[in-house]
């Protein structure tokens with residue numbers, strides 16, 4: 001029996017008073033079994049989206065500092081309510097904001113990274129037998145501003161806390177049973193995986209599947225913190241995330257999953273004079289604005305003029321366009337265009353490194369399904385194709401079949 005676990009409950013697992021009471025019973029069960037437990041919570045249901053929509057009603061472009069402050073309230077509400085529910089069950093419990101939990105971050109208000117955790121307050125609560133419930137997703141900057149860790153960041157709060165507290169395990173409890181070979185809503189044959197590696201989870205996140213916040217897997221791998229993704233509605237074991245070398249042998253060299261992402265915007269800078277430094281000039285302002293750039297394609301230049309295109313989250317499209325346009329103009333580019341009708345389809349698995357034939361299988365499968373590939377990017381264990389958004393379901397199903405992912 002582990003001595004200490006951190007349990008993080010996602011937004012749909014705490015979306016109502018009844019669900020919060022359900023989570024309280026579950027946490028109480030762990031506590032009563034003699035295992036110390038720290039709860040980490042997301043905002044209830046769609047609160048984070050709703051708060052953003054509300055902000056935009058008063059200002060179409062809210063400043064990051066105030067948006068972070070506004071967003072942080074969602075998780076604070078849940079932590080207070082869950083604590084009250086635990087108290088109603090007769091347990092000593094204490095709700096903590098990110099600030100009270102000692103979570104220090106850098107100054108990117110809405111996409112902050114955790115720098116350090118001063119866990120004294122949590123340690124003290126645990127020492128007196130209380131159950132700390134920490135508001136996920138948030139921390140505070142050196143300037144004492146409230147910061148948040150980027151969408152989905154409560155996972156990172158949980159894993160970082162598990163590491164800081166030297167917990168035996170971090171559990172991520174969701175409205176799904178674990179990590180699947182594809183999104184079951186899109187591919188009905190999708191199957192739950194027993195194991196997956198941190199690296200594969202990270203690549204799945206880059207490919208757009210919301211298994212775990214990428215920073216959470218990165219931290220988990222660095223500190224070898226075992227993470228289990230499981231359902232908050234029943235006790236069945238979910239998917240355990242382990243280091244690649246700890247994967248069961250028979251599962252190692254495979255394609256693990258198909259992922260798709262429709263939150264894709266693309267910007268193309270047409271007719272850029274090809275000279276040293278242009279990529280830097282284009283991407284530096286995006287990096288400074290903490291906009292993640294993904295699939296980057298620069299064409300082979302003709303007569304010293306080239307095109308550069310890249311993808312970003314669709315929600316960053318307007319901002320990125322505005323940052324890129326003056327730079328492009330200054331460079332003498334012909335024009336800047338944007339597209340919001342594309343999607344990414346990816347296959348992920350450590351098997352890719354060993355089997356160059358898998359790339360051909362992917363391209364052949366898409367070709368047979370009559371799906372045009374706009375551009376391709378790869379990592380060692382991922383291949384991503386940009387395709388028309390309307391073809392994404394067909395592509396996911398065809399690839400799931402081609403790689404026999406329904407078979408254990």
Ligand code: ASP
Nearest residue numbers: 042048137151152153154
């Ligand atoms: N509530 C935040 C979001 O929806 C953080 C999280 O749930 O992890 O992005």
Ligand code: MG
Nearest residue numbers: 010011042152
């Ligand atoms: Mg959420």
